[in-house]
Amino acid sequence: MSRYIPEKSHSNKVFSIAEEFKERCLLNEQSLLLDGVTLWTPEHFSALIEHYVNQPDIGDGGFYDKLTGQLATCQPLDVALMAELYWIVLLAPSSVSAETKIQNLQKIWDIQHTYTLPADSPYLNLSNLHGLGSAGPGYNQYLWMEMVFAIEAFSLLIAKPREERAALLSDPMAFATWLDSLPSGKGRQLYHTLCHVLFPDTFERMYSQNNKIKVIRAHKLWQSNMGGDRPGMDKTLLELRKRLEIQYPGVVDHYSEPVSTLLPNGKLTTTDTSQLPVSGMNEVSSDEADLNDDQPTFRYADNLILFGPPGTGKTYEMQQRMQRAFDAGEEFTFVAFHPSYSYEDFIGGLRPISSPDGNGVVVTFHKGPFLTLCEQAHANPTQQFTMFIDEINRANVAKVFGELITLIEPSKRVIAGSKPNDNGAWVTLPGSDVRFGIPDNLHLVATMNTADRSIAMMDIALRRRFRFQECPPEPHRITPSQVGTIDLPTLLRRMNDRLEYLLDRDHAIGHALFMGLHTLEDVRNVLAQRVIPLLQEYFFEDLDKVRLVLTGSIKDSVFFKSRNLSPSELFPGAKHAIGTESRPSFEMSDPASWREEDILGLYGGVVPSAPSPAEPDIDATSTAQMEA
Incomplete structure (x- = not known):
């Protein structure tokens, strides 16, 4: 069971109040903090959808300041529901202290002053709010998006008949599959925090998809079809836990010994004999300093070209980077450029395909690998993504990137997960009416063979948007x-x-x-x-x-054979047309x-001379002969 958390002695209390939350709010529609008040109803959720979900504030300012303006005209009970949603969203993460959780909850509650926040409620007891594990800084930076997902998910759940709700809440995997199917939940960490705190016997205490991918890959259980299948990964992790529990009964936790899969600089314990190191494990389960409610900070993406002559390790270096990304649970895509590679292949464009009924063709917008990866990066803003490009200079780079040659510049990127606004550069792609910006969590790593095209000959617009790392002969x-x-x-x-x-x-x-x-x-x-x-x-x-x-x-050597081509012998009747000058012809000799x-001799080396056989001592021989 993933209830075992060595450094969290209060964890059973957290799981207990989460169970009460399910019964009280999700099944009986009662308020968590106001006794005898029916609060978790479609009516109150519709108010939050109208004033918060459908009217996002993407301007400047912190989350709580903007929330005050968004909910200013809502009824007091609507605001109380928002506060209780905040409570469940922040129940599992330990990256915000219990004191700060109470302070922030009070800020939301005070948007309307009709009700007093019941400080003596067991659900506001500090010992119950320390959290279970870190969700990382991105969880708080993208809190407004997590809240959107929470409102939409719980509103859809409450709209179901009580029997259906009870069935979902009694089947952890069915609940996870349903939760994962909601469009607003794509890339949201709330999926991970909510599944664990509500169903600790089924889901692991991992609040980022990266960490789940790391563990699955470290234990050699990764399959290519797992990429976007969060419930599928959770099923794999559950099967892994069952096996680990046999080996380490009652003490299985990936953030601590003896398993230690996600322990920084720790020894990896796997279920097979191979010990695959896992790199980049920087999300640990211990409490972090309180995170403020600022907007997500802009990150400078890395655009790198590895350049050098053939055989200098460019592709090897790129493969090493791909392996490190794989071990770290990151998502990446590999493409190889070639002379016929186009904008439509890389970014996307209109393409004819057969119609569904088989009669005729229809023209649809086909997304290329770069656009697909950008969308995944926007949907998962706390993760890192990399596009690996082999032989970038074999294609017409300006033609392949098109107008995105400007957008790939690190300073022109947009904050991952953000909406079109004044920050960064946004464009409308040909054949599509959707505004598009390249996210700041997407990196580009490419190789370039200088024997094919010198770096000095590259488009200056491309050169200044990449940093170049030389791979010389070594x-x-x-x-x-x-x-x-x-x-x-x-x-x-x-x-x-x-x-x-x-x-x-x-x-x-x-x-x-x-x-x-x-x-x-x-x-x-x-x-x-x-x-x-x-x-x-x-x-x-x-x-x-x-x-x-x-x-x-x-001069002639053993490596090449040469001969003269004489025009007088080859063209005896065309002396005036061909001329009389001979020319040499070379061919490689037999390597054997x-x-x-x-x-x-190619580099002036000298073959060590063999020691000469010992010569007889002439004087001694002569003396012996004379004596004889």
């Missing part, structure tokens, strides 16, 4: 570094120095080409099948220059003929 990373007497890092440095002299530093050979070589045969194959073809591409099939980079000489000393 010969010291080559392992093993020695094959026989061949020093691979020295060989790579020498060839890259020649390339930089003849071309530039954008055209180089990456260290990845020489990783994992163990035999002379391996070295031969890399030179013949990877290095020389790359040099041919760099020099547009000019094998004379390829030979120069590889060997450092214009390349010896170790030949490869050493």
Whole structure:
């Protein structure tokens, strides 16, 4: 059971008053704080929907200041209902102290002064309001959205007949599935806090989707179809708990030992033998300092391009970042740009599809991966999202991003989850009448091969919207570094120095080409099948220059065979049309003929001389002969 919370001795009291809340408010429609008053009714909820849900105040000012204006014309009991909704929304989180919860509840209650807040109510006892775990700063920063979800969810629940309400409240998974189906609850943390505090025997004490994803991935239970299925994840976590309870009966908590899945810098305990570390676990269950009611703060998103020549670890670095995002429970999408990639592929656009009845076609707006990820980021403002783009410069970047080239700039982003207003840049996408802004919790990480297109040639508008991290060749990373007497890092440095002299530093050979070589045969194959073809591409099939980079000489060598093409022999009857000047032709020789000393010669290495056999002592031999 997830009732076990080592550092929260008051947890059973919290679960007890939550159970009373279900009976008193959700089933009997009675007020939680005003004895004998029927309060949780459709009539009072409709007033809150009219004055709060349908009239959001997106201007400046704190939550409680704006709430006073929104509810100024409401009846006293409507305001009392809002206060009780605040009570249940903040019951589970410990990121706001019990004292602050009472103070804020009093602020709401005092919007209308008809009733006195019953300070002696057991539901306002400080010992019952310390919370069960942290919901993070985002819960308070987006409190107005959590309250919208609470009003709409409870109003729909109260509108049901009592028997249906009782059935939902007696079936935790049915309640979670119903709650998750409500449109206003998309991305809201109240789903997690409410499910746990009302049904602690079924749902884990994890108040962010990120943490649930972390745990599922850490215990190797993640499946690709779990992405947006919150009830499905909760079922998986419940099955995991059943298994962990067998191993650690009565002491299963992911924020503490012995399980420790979400314990910062702690040892991960999984149900199998593999110990997968989980990174980025910064949301712990302990109390935090009180959070103010300011609007969500603007976060500067990171737009990063990893650039460098082929084989320098750009894709490897991006894969490492993807793995860290996966382990941290973050959401991400991977795309690869190519020459025919378009705005409609990446962002979205109108596309013809077959009509539902199969007769003819209809034109609909198709969302691309970037627009889809942006919508997910807006719906989950407390989470982090990343778009990974491989080979960003292979496509026409200005054409692919279109008008969003301005919006991806970190300073032009909009606060995730916000509505169109004066903050940030908003546009109306072609084919859609919805205002759109790129959220500040969406990051871009891309790779760029400088051999395909130099960074200096990139659109200046794109260059100033990204930061660039160079991935140069790093010969010291080559392992093993020695094959026989061949020093691979020295060989790579020498060839890259020649390339930089003849071309530039954008055209180089990456260290990845020489990783994992163990035999002379391996070295031969890399030179013949990877290095020389790359040099041919760099020099547009000019094998004379390829030979120069590889060997450092214009003389014949074991690596290339040359022959003269004589026009007098090839075109004996076209001397005046062709000319008389011969030209050389080169081709690569058989790699099997390349010896170790030949490869050493590419960078000036010397084959260690073998020790000469010991020669006989001439003087001693002569003396012996004479004595004989």
